Amino acid sequence: MTVTLITGANKGIGFETARQLRELGHDVWIGARDLGRGEQAAAEIGARAVQLDVTDDESVRAALATIEEADGRLDVLVHNAGILLTGAPDGPSALRSFDTNAVGVVRVTEAALPLLRRSETPNVVVVSSSAGSFWAVNEPSRPESQLSGIAMYSASKAAATMLTVHYAKAHPDIRFNALEPGFTSTDMTSAMGGGRPVQDSARTVVRLATLGADGPTGTFSDEDGELRW
Template identity: 50%
Template sequence: MTITFITGANKGLGFETARRLSALGHTILLGARDAERGQAAAEQLGARFVPIDVADDASVMRAAADVAAHEGSIDVLINNAGIIGPSVSAEALTGLQAMDVFGTNVAGIVRVTHAFLPLLRGSSDPVVVNVSSGMGSFAVTHDPERTESKVIAPLYTASKAAVTMLTTQYARACPDIRFNAADPGYTATDLNGQSGPQTLTEGTDAIVTLATEHASEGTGRLIDRFGPVAW
């Protein structure tokens, strides 16, 4: 039985990923910072709710201790939790706002990965999937044919570029664990006011692929639902 822990899984991409992997036979540990919503989502899926706020060190360590006590190990870690940041002009951005976005989207992945590495190493085939974005790709955001080239969101895009680089560095540093990044594409979620043209199912295709593929597919990659993403 594959045990999969997903952060930010009470709604959107995280919830749809949990639903799809559960249908494929994964045992889902549904992580969320809102206890009421997280518990409700877990009950809906037949999953176990684990409280976690990826921006808080103590919360992340409690979550890892909870999983260690109940499951003992995990096979797949999906770092999905993230925020888009303030809706202000680039000129109005502040250092505190940058710290908030990077504290969740980037440092959050470091916190969770650090805490859960011992649990992953209890698996015979450990996998980490980091939810990144084509918005953090130089190639994608400079392609006039792509929607991403029309968007200005300095903190979010920079944080997702950092997520992809973190993924490649972890892949090199930890060859016993497969680290890959998923670009969901422009998907209708709360982050964009449900404006994306892709469905949640389409948006989770790359995440589900990375969580279920054979080990021979490799590590240190960024893919979307169509294949490798240049960045």
């Protein structure tokens, strides 16, 4: 059975990704800052929960140690945890955004690498955003070009995508791919209004999380294919 860890998975796209992967037979770990909420979400779909705060080094180390003790390996890692802070940027908001959306990718990946190397088909998926694409935010036909007040989110997601590329180059034996899931109705985007159902967006994550050994690596894509950066 494929052992999968999804960060920030007690709700939203992360939870729906966990549900869909469980239906495909994955043994899913739901990573959640609040273990109680994680356990409640896991119970709904027959998954397991682990306390995991991507901004806390000790929490990350403990979470991966728990998975190592239970399963001895990790086949799929989905970096889903993220925050969107709106308004005028300042130092604290920049630090918080990058710590969660970009540095969190580094913390969890580095802690997970030993377990991923024990997998026959290791796979890492980074839920990024086309709001971090230089092309998209400068292309008038794209909705990203009309966004305002999310500078720190865009910049931190650009960093997350770039980290994905460099991890793919550094570890050619592990697939690393980033994605734009689509504008989705979640708690994070509630202030913006609208958005499509999480079921639709999670399918893009699931597609990358179930790539075979001959799948691509170092890419940035959405449901329609690779995206320009």
